[in-house]
């Protein structure tokens with residue numbers, strides 16, 4: 001990467017509150033960092049954890065999910081369903097060594113253009129400080145380790161001795177704080 | 179029909195939006211870049227894509243260049259997605275082969291660096307190109323619209339909206355939570371700037387509402403539940419017990435005379451507490467409906483069970499009094515709704531320096547409206563709480579408005595109603611009137627002229643925010659008076675003006691229960707708590723929930739002319755929907771791929787609309803398309819990935835993620 005590194009953040013905004021709030025930020029001509037790419041979904045409840053993992057795997061340095069405030073979801077409770085999934089996913093991400101600030105859930109109402117600006121600026125700054133996530137290469141590493149492990153196991157099963165203690169330890173990702 | 183198997187030919191258009199986009203985004207560069215992407219058959223930039231020639235361009239290109247997908251990068255899809263889907267369809271394609279990229283609200287308007295904004299625009303455009311490849315031809319569903327309408331709130335906004343629709347032949351339910359309709363306007367004596375008598379213009383309208391064959395008027399009632407969707411809402415209305423059988427009561431008021439309380443004893447809410455009423459009462463003579471009400475908090479019989487019930491005797495064989503009445507509920511079906519729940523006035527006690535609630539002769543504007551009113555508690559005679567006829571009166575503007583400590587907004591009507599009250603008070607008392615203002619705001623037809631008239635009448639205007647109102651006399655002239663201390667910013671010194679009466683022009687605020695009402699009707703609120711319109715200019719009475727409109731003071735401070743105009747607009751929006759007969763629904767519903775469903779049932783409890791059921795014979799989940807509203811929650815949760823949401827299919831979202839990150 002020869003170009004100066006800039007964080008890339010993928011955002012999933014619900015149509016009714018947060019996407020509209022981002023529109024409002026525009027109409028109000030607020031200025032914020034240009035690092036976020038918004039993907040519109042009807043409700044934060046549509047955010048599949050796989051979307052988040054996919055974004056990280058494809059090189060995003062952070063993921064922002066925006067939904068309506070509690071009680072305000074256009075579909076009654078999609079935001080709660082998202083919250084539940086998010087909490088589970090956060091643990092998984094922590095296990096994978098992904099810093100807490102990189103994946104963030106925010107409730108932003110249609111009137112809170114100002115909050116869109118604040119959250120995006122804040123997140124961009126935090127991720128700028130953390131540096132690139134480099135998840136694609138990590139995933140590649142993990143894939144390679146898995147293949148190696150497989151080799152060892154097949155070799156061991158075939159009678160040869162290639163105890164994979166050290167490799168096993170290396171394969172286990174560092175546990176970050178939860 | 180299905181062009182999936184054909185070779186993909188995507189047409190891409192980037193809009194300059196005049197300078198709105200082009201000033202920040204290098205549109206030529208975006209068009210060039212997108213032109214290099216696979217499957218892009220054509221990539222153009224154009225000054226105004228939403229204009230007729232812009233739309234024409236899309237149609238022509240579809241035909242000439244055999245495009246089978248269209249992407250436009252311009253403003254927010256919430257604004258123009260519909261427009262471009264229309265153009266795509268007019269060009270001969272299924273409208274859902276279109277996708278839109280927001281590079282104005284989400285890009286050119288919020289960024290300043292041209293390079294960064296251009297890069298972002300390219301990334302977003304690439305995402306759309308990747309996404310649109312997966313789009314499917316979809317059909318718009320048509321849902322029939324129930325022709326009945328619900329109006330919530332019987333102020334002038336609700337009254338006007340209900341009348342307009344009822345006159346157009348629609349059946350209207352008007353639900354008002356107070357015992358009478360009329361709202362704030364019913365309390366006024368005169369209305370600015372024409373000073374026409376409020377009762378003369380309002381009460382005929384009120385009784386028309388009460389008698390209209392197409393209007394079902396439910397006062398002392400509230401909406402407690404709203405289900406369904408545009409065209410087909412199911413609404414539950416609660417009727418609070420008024421202990422009077424409405425159909426039997428003829429409004430003769432003999433029961434009021436007969437009440438065991440010989441004189442009115444209890445605080446009269448309609449008169450802002452300035453008068454007294456009995457436990458059985460009618461809020462004001464022209465109340466609609468002309469039906470009395472019994473207040474359980476003060477009625478001896480309802481409180482203690484021990485009373486001679488002289489009211490029942492007086493009512494005799496009309497038998498309109500029923501002490502056993504309980505809450506009742508009605509369930510109605512309507513296709514559209516108008517929320518017109520109005521505002522409340524600022525609580526003057528929140529600014530203790532102005533002495534409201536401390537000095538008896540400090541009044542709120544609403545109290546003075548009653549005081550100068552011929553049918554008010556004093557019959558229009560202005561006497562202070564301590565029994566004096568004021569010789570000098572100070573009116574303090576902007577109480578609870580334009581103030582960081584309370585509310586920052588301008589309440590829009592206070593300057594005008596303050597001047598109206600100044601004139602009325604002068605007429606009634608001949609007193610010297612002082613207006614204390616920050617700025618005089620008169621943006622309305624005939625309003626500035628009204629202000630000039632006041633200046634001619636010799637009403638005093640002192641510019642400056644009042645520091646305090648005090649009874650502490652510093653000079654003999656101040657003895658026994660209230661002194662208003664103010665920095666006169668035009669004269670440039672602090673003045674003390676002794677007066678007999680102080681009027682606080684309290685600002686307008688969202689209703690106490692605005693948040694509850696908002697949730698009930700699935701509306702949005704601005705930060706201050708006013709209901710939010712779908713678009714401040716282009717959809718000022720629409721909300722984010724289809725088929726629900728807002729009008730009047732619940733949306734923000736406004737005067738009667740604006741309120742009525744808005745109520746008419748909301749009524750027209752409802753009528754337009756009803757007369758069309760159907761709504762087209764975004765085909766973003768979900769469906770189950772039966773062959774892949776494992777029958778785990780985990781989706782079933784997730785659906786807030788109970789649209790998912792389990793088919794016991796085939797052991798798979800089934801989604802009722804008519805009930806599904808397209809949130810996608812079940813899709814995201816299905817462990818076997820066997821639920822698909824139209825317009826937001828996994829492939830579509832994944833490719834958007836890929837595209838947005840492909841451009842570095």
Ligand SMILES: Cc1cc2nc3c(=O)[nH]c(=O)nc-3n(C[C@H](O)[C@H](O)[C@H](O)COP(=O)(O)OP(=O)(O)OC[C@H]3O[C@@H](n4cnc5c(N)ncnc54)[C@H](O)[C@@H]3O)c2cc1C
Nearest residue numbers: 331333334335355361362369370519520521730731737738
């Ligand atoms: C002191 C004062 C003087 C004014 N003088 C003038 C004037 O001279 N000229 C002028 O043009 N404007 C004047 N205005 C402004 C005017 O009052 C408003 O423009 C007008 O009242 C707005 O009407 P509305 O129907 O929207 O609201 P409202 O008058 O507030 O009516 C709302 C109605 O909805 C009902 N409601 C509320 N919540 C519910 C619920 N949940 N369920 C059912 N019903 C509900 C309320 O009980 C009420 O009846 C004045 C305002 C004030 C405060």
Ligand code: FES
Nearest residue numbers: 014043067068073
């Ligand atoms: S619609 Fe915004 S979170 Fe559900």
